[in-house]
Amino acid sequence: MSEPKQIVIVGASLAGLQAAQTLRRASFEGSIVLIGDEPHFPYDRPPLSKQFLAGAWEEEKLRLRAAVNPSELGLDWMLGVAATGLDLDLRTVALGDGRTVTYDGLILACGAHARSLADHPPGVFTLRGLDDARALRSALDTGPARVCVIGAGFIGAEVAATARERGLDVTMIEAAAAPLVRVLDAGAGLAIAELHRRHGVDVRLGVGVNEVQAGADGRVERVLLADGSAVEADVVVVGIGVVPNTGWLEGSGVSIDNGVVCDSTCLAAPNVVACGDVARWNNPRYGRLTRVEQWDNAVDQGAYVARRLLEEGGVDPEPFAPVPWFWSDQYDRKIQLAGVTGPNAEVVNGSLDEQRFVQLYADDSGRFVGALAWNRPRQAIQARQLLEQEAGLDEARAALGG
Amino acid sequence: MKVVVDFDLCESNAVCMGIAPEVFEVRDDDMLYVLDEHPDAALHDRVREAVSRCPKQAISLED
Known part of the structure; x- marks a missing residue:
């Protein structure tokens, strides 16, 4: 794409904001329109079920850092309005209030919504x-x-x-x-x-x-x-899972199947990329379509698609091939998984009884594919790096054992 | 650039250490240590990435 003038981001949460921030860091000086269906400036979701629900944090503390000063990135904020339609030929996004926004580049970061009971x-x-x-x-x-x-x-x-x-x-x-x-x-x-x-x-x-x-x-x-x-x-x-927010894209020509289906570089259509919970792309590391509902992926993929969009039409971009990583805090336990689980599991550090351990996973062929860490944060990050380097199981045992 | 960590927020997830081990280290006591509060310009991009990817949003930068 030759020097886009206006990039539109649908979704004003973690992935969308990260994309906007990355565009500015990459010296993109055109206009960035950030559309969010919630009236709130971008906030961090993980504390909602923890510190915020506990009553320990108030709302101000949830605001994402890059949005603490909303004018800092020079964004055109459109909050409290939903995107309702996409026209790939005209390169326009229709909004719920009747307006239309034109794009040279479009980032779909529109997330997912909670599944609920039909009637309650x-x-x-x-x-x-x-x-x-x-x-x-x-x-x-x-x-x-x-x-x-x-x-x-x-x-x-x-x-x-x-x-x-x-x-x-x-x-x-x-x-x-x-x-x-x-x-x-x-x-x-x-x-x-x-x-x-x-x-x-x-x-x-x-x-x-x-x-x-x-x-x-x-x-x-x-x-x-x-x-x-x-x-x-x-x-x-x-808490029975989420559904990707793709209803507004039906009939647009973008491929929809449990998310926005993308290639291995997160491209969904010409000049259209997707990131975060809504994106289902082919992660070459695993050779299958993957949709990841994780915080770190939203940050990583948001940054990736921003760079990807600016490079469109240039050299062939590297595919997006991250090793997934997530954490969950429950009581005083910090539970982290790097990579994926596999059929063969072995504890190499601590024990389940102590509720402090590292467990390695291997697939059927004995290949190291993931590590679970309970109150072992340093090892979780080390494991992720080992997985990125495609280290073997012996190497992982030596590095992560206690 | 000055690196500031809010230790009330930090939970030693060690993401920063993975990105910029010259600046951040989580030790055996599970505490984060800032090894270099004023990192060289060559490290600034990675430190900014560490700020973005801290799951507790506990790191900030001062001029």
């Missing part, structure tokens, strides 16, 4: 954005007798931990045999279940939810489970 009474919450967190925090402030968390993924497990630390009575229900099954192996997932039980959470695994019932006052009263049991609850939090 008041008192049932999801947690994705600041408004959700405000509502849930207010509900917890009233001191409900019983909190029921449906789904033991990151959000569910973190909300359960925070609610428990607030002294509330918490039940956590998971349909799968262990928490966090989408990202961890069953053994590590069960260690998380054990962590919650030690802190007094009633953890129910391998049982689905049939219905959330209201009481005489119309508010939530109990959750009926598939095994016939019932959990009384005044507040229900649903």
